[in-house]
Amino acid sequence: MSTTRQRCVAHFGAILLTLAAARAESGFVQLTGWGGGKPEEIVPQAAEVGFNEIIVWNHDTNYLRRLVEVGGKHGIGVYSCVFLGDLKDWQKRRPGIAPPMQEMNKEEDAALERIEADKTKGKSRYQYGGEPVQPIEVLTSPMLCFHAPEVMSFFEEQIRDILAVPDIRGVAFDYFGYRNYRCCRCARSMAAFEAWHRQRPTLSREKALEQFSLETLVEFTNTLARYARSIRPGAKVQCHVYPVFLPEPLYGNRLDVDYCGQTAAWYFEPLWSLRKICNYARVIFGQEKKHFGRAEGVALVGVYNRPEHYPVKGPERLAQELQAILDGGGDRVQVCSLNDVLKDQPTREVFKRFFKEHRPSREERR
Numbered sequence: 309m310s311t312t313r314q315r316c317v318a319h320f321g322a323i324l325l326t327l328a329a330a331r332a333e334s335g336f337v338q339l340t341g342w343g344g345g346k347p348e349e350i351v352p353q354a355a356e357v358g359f360n361e362i363i364v365w366n367h368d369t370n371y372l373r374r375l376v377e378v379g380g381k382h383g384i385g386v387y388s389c390v391f392l393g394d395l396k397d398w399q400k401r402r403p404g405i406a407p408p409m410q411e412m413n414k415e416e417d418a419a420l421e422r423i424e425a426d427k428t429k430g431k432s433r434y435q436y437g438g439e440p441v442q443p444i445e446v447l448t449s450p451m452l453c454f455h456a457p458e459v460m461s462f463f464e465e466q467i468r469d470i471l472a473v474p475d476i477r478g479v480a481f482d483y484f485g486y487r488n489y490r491c492c493r494c495a496r497s498m499a500a501f502e503a504w505h506r507q508r509p510t511l512s513r514e515k516a517l518e519q520f521s522l523e524t525l526v527e528f529t530n531t532l533a534r535y536a537r538s539i540r541p542g543a544k545v546q547c548h549v550y551p552v553f554l555p556e557p558l559y560g561n562r563l564d565v566d567y568c569g570q571t572a573a574w575y576f577e578p579l580w581s582l583r584k585i586c587n588y589a590r591v592i593f594g595q596e597k598k599h600f601g602r603a604e605g606v607a608l609v610g611v612y613n614r615p616e617h618y619p620v621k622g623p624e625r626l627a628q629e630l631q632a633i634l635d636g637g638g639d640r641v642q643v644c645s646l647n648d649v650l651k652d653q654p655t656r657e658v659f660k661r662f663f664k665e666h667r668p669s670r671e672e673r674r
């Protein structure tokens with residue numbers, strides 16, 4: 309424990325990443341990429357860089373079958389992801405039925421308007437669902453309200469279809485959270501909250517709303533994870549905790565999933581300090597099994613190589629972020645997006661160095 313803390317602190321002395329430093333740690337064992345594309349193109353490239361899992365948002369059965377088939381030849385497992393922003397599939401599966409949507413209050417709606425109207429490059433440091441920098445930030449994408457039972461059955465249907473694809477490794481969860489990063493203020497959610505609060509009259513309204521919102525969010529995830537395992541025992545569940553839940557950003561170890569990705573290094577400026585990355589990794593990995601034995605922590609690293617829209621981290625910075633995660637005791641990483649790693653040769657080299665060339669064998673890890 310104290311060694312890890314010393315490493316976090318010592319990190320600031322170490323400016324340049326050396327291969328020797330990477331080798332000295334126990335090393336990474338898993339690299340998962342969020343993305344997609346033509347299986348014949350992306351899978352061999354991903355394998356070459358050291359990815360061993362790909363998560364796609366695509367639910368098309370033929371596409372998934374092909375991706376699983378090509379993935380199998382290159383040692384890459386496939387997940388398909390369900391997400392609370394999936395209004396397109398709602399309309400397809402529930403034609404003519406209005407989707408139950410999350411709602412916000414006046415201030416949050418005003419923040420949404422302000423963010424949407426902001427056309428400057430970098431959008432005044434808006435964080436797109438990561439920890440906010442502006443006084444009030446909300447997610448610009450509309451989200452389903454998961455307090456509605458029909459949203460649960462919608463997701464169960466999607467999960468059933470995904471797990472019907474032979475040999476798919478499992479399902480992933482994304483966008484499981486609140487649009488205002490705290491709670492849902494629709495009439496249904498508020499009624500459920502009032503009833504919940506009446507049972508716990510000693511809690512202040514503010515504290516109760518936080519606790520209700522966290523508990524129901526965790527239970528939604530865990531119910532769907534259990535559902536996936538009931539459909540196909542052995543199916544894996546992976547997630548990324550997103551958008552941020554402000555009352556408790558690192559709540560991921562409460563989730564009964566196999567691989568819980570939590571943000572360790574976000575995309576945008578101001579880039580997170582290496583100390584923060586290392587400290588988050590200590591929690592993500594050090595407390596991964598606090599609630600569930602099956603859970604493995606995963607650190608999410610944001611990578612965009614889209615200079616026309618966002619600042620690019622560059623290979624040196626990415627190497628420092630990965631090293632900070634290693635220093636915090638990390639052994640698994642999710643990257644979003646896979647395609648942004650693959651499209652840039654220097655970025656590929658960084659990941660290859662950490663995940664392919666120095667991936668320790670089982671014996672070395674003991």
Ligand SMILES: [Zn+2]
Pocket residue numbers: 409410411453454455492493494495496497498
């Ligand atoms: Zn609601």
